[in-house]
Amino acid sequence: MSQSADILVIGGGLSGTMLAVQLLRLPGRRKILVIEPRVELGRGEAYSAVELGHTLNGNAARMSVDPDNPDDLTQWLTEHIAAGGWPESAEQNVPVSELFPPRGLFGVYVQQRLAEACNVGAQQGSTVEHIRAEVADLQTFADSVQLILSDGQHLTGVFAVLATGMFPAARTPQKQSSGLNTAALDPWDVTAMRQLDPQSTVLIIGSGLTMVDAVVSLEQAGHRGPIEVFSRHGLLPHARRQPPAWVDFLAEDHSIRSPRQLLRELRRHCRDAIAQGIDWQAPLDTVRAHIGRVWSQATDMQRRQFVRHVRPWWESHHHRSPPLSAQLVERLREEGRLRIQAASFKALEPCAEGGVSIRIRRRGEAETCVVHGAALINSSGIEYDWRRVARPLPQQLLARGLVRPGPLALGIAATIDGAVLDEHGQAANRLFAMGPPLRGMWWESTAVTDVALQAKALALRLGAEQG
Structure with a gap:
């Protein structure tokens, strides 16, 4: 069996679904196939949780899937709760923007935004179809990409995107x-x-x-x-708290160009906040928007020092x-x-x-x-080194040199706009990546806001390539 499409999205968790949403919103007519073995799109590993106690680790105001509307989740939750959904939200006794929703409910929110985007796309002839299978292999050609699925089916597309999400250990x-x-x-x-x-x-x-x-x-x-x-x-x-706003010191000082400089300045601001009676989390919360820039400017040695000596404390304070x-x-x-x-x-x-x-x-x-x-x-976290992941697609891509490990073997290497780099450092014309596979490129490439911004940028790139 064989099908063809304009864009093949490998992975239907948050990353793949958000990319599909952004593509459906663009002008023009396109066919999108999302290949995801789970029954539902929009959930992936993170949002397939069914227990109410498994909540987001960020409040609603921080978790919008719409990069153009930071209040999108807050607005959706307000309507959802008013309609009788999630009655347990009253137990948190905080404004809607400060609620920490169950991850399963967040999956419902993502799915609704996908359904709305499908309606928008249908008006101009764009469609998205869920192919329930696992991608076992991939081949690139001058004018197309071909996927070989675990059930033997072949899919052909003009472009393919690795939106494989996280690999929980x-x-x-x-x-x-x-x-x-x-x-x-x-x-x-x-x-x-x-x-x-x-x-x-x-x-x-x-x-x-x-x-x-x-x-x-x-x-x-x-x-x-x-x-x-x-x-x-x-x-x-x-524990995540809701501190007051703090000056965005990284936006004001572009001389900070390495993880070490960042940590030195961050500690100073945290000490200043504590001296003023303000939660030290306030300065820390301004940093996320600049992590990608600082990380990408650092040398491999600086990155290696950060991972070796600072990473555990960064994870416990930031995540x-x-x-x-x-x-x-x-x-x-x-x-x-x-x-x-x-x-x-x-x-x-x-x-x-x-x-x-x-x-x-x-x-x-x-x-x-x-x-x-x-x-x-x-509970040892996420496996970012694709060389260790015993799954067909990562192993095949690495073995045939279509991808290479990212900096410090975190995910895979790509250009700034997501074009995958092969073993020789050549950028692919038709194979792209987004989300957690780009951990080595940006350090923080897993949060909802990171994924939403990448999805919008990559959709615009693919839309422009389609012409």
């Missing part, structure tokens, strides 16, 4: 596997967690936002036993936890049920008595030790 097969995922529970699988003894000990690898989600899942499953969390630095995400989830984690720590330990996971160990055993090395200690629990959860 807990759900991604690894090329060199430690066996961790085979032994571990899915962090978001509340049903599986209900099968545990409520008083049993649960082990968690990683202490970032995925760990916070896992703790929420355990709580909703009725788990009441000890939770032992192990991560290399033992850092927890800070903050939604308030209700942070309150739960703090309560469990105060009760003594949840303990965070700075330790590295080394290996799974044989376990004859049931449950699971892992070998760890605590920070500052030379010797390793074995820890036992009834269950294990892998």
Whole structure:
């Protein structure tokens, strides 16, 4: 079987869906095929969550999918709540703009914006179709791109876009596997967690936002036993607050051109804020809009130093936890049920008595030790290195030199406008990328606002190429 289209979008999560929305809004007639194995578009890994406790880690005012209207989600939520949707929102007791919606509800919002864009596109003959399959391989030609799907179907397009989204470590097969995922529970699988003894000990690898989600899942499953969390630095995400506005110091000072200079200046502004009785998160919140510029101007050595020495603290301060989830984690720590330990996971160990055993090395200690629990959860975050992802498309693209790893092996390399670079550094004419695969290019390339801006820019580029 074979189909053809103007644009092939590989991935139908937030990135692919937002690109389709922007393409449908453009003048002109075009056929768009979105290839996504999930039943629904617009959800992907992040927004397929079904539990109300799994919320966005940003409030509504920060999470608009429309780059031209920062209040878009706030407006949608206002109408949705007024119509009787999400009655639990009243429990947060804050204005709509400060609500932290469930991720599943955010998926509904994205889908509605797609439906509206489909209506706009239909007026000028543009269409989008969901092909439910996985892309196994891709070939580029002078005038087209051909996809080979897992079901044997072939799709041909004038352009193709890699909008593959994130590869969560807990759900991604690894090329060199430690066996961790085979032994571990899915962090978001509340049903599986209900099968545990409520008083049993649960082990968690990683202490970032995925760990916070896992703790929420355990709580909703009725788990009441000890939770032992192990991560290399033992850092927890800070709770997200709503600080007052702060001067956009990076917009005023273009001499800041490296991550080190940025951190030095950011610390100074945070100290100034604290001295004035203002939340230190206020200066930090001004930084996101400039991260891509500073990161792209840095040398590889400066980037490497940042990742090696600063990344854990950057992640814990910048990628903050939604308030209700942070309150739960703090309560469990105060009760003594949840303990965070700075330790590295080394290996799974044989376990004859049931449950699971892992070998760890605590920070500052030379010797390793074995820890036992009834269950294990892998909350080690996102796998950005495509060389480690044991999925057909990344492996095929790398093997045939159609893509190359991005800076510091984070995602893949591309030009500033998203054209993919091959193994020789040549920019593709018909293959593009957006969102999380460009992590190495921009450092922050996963947030809703990042994806929305990239989707608009890439849609305009593709629309202009179509002529």
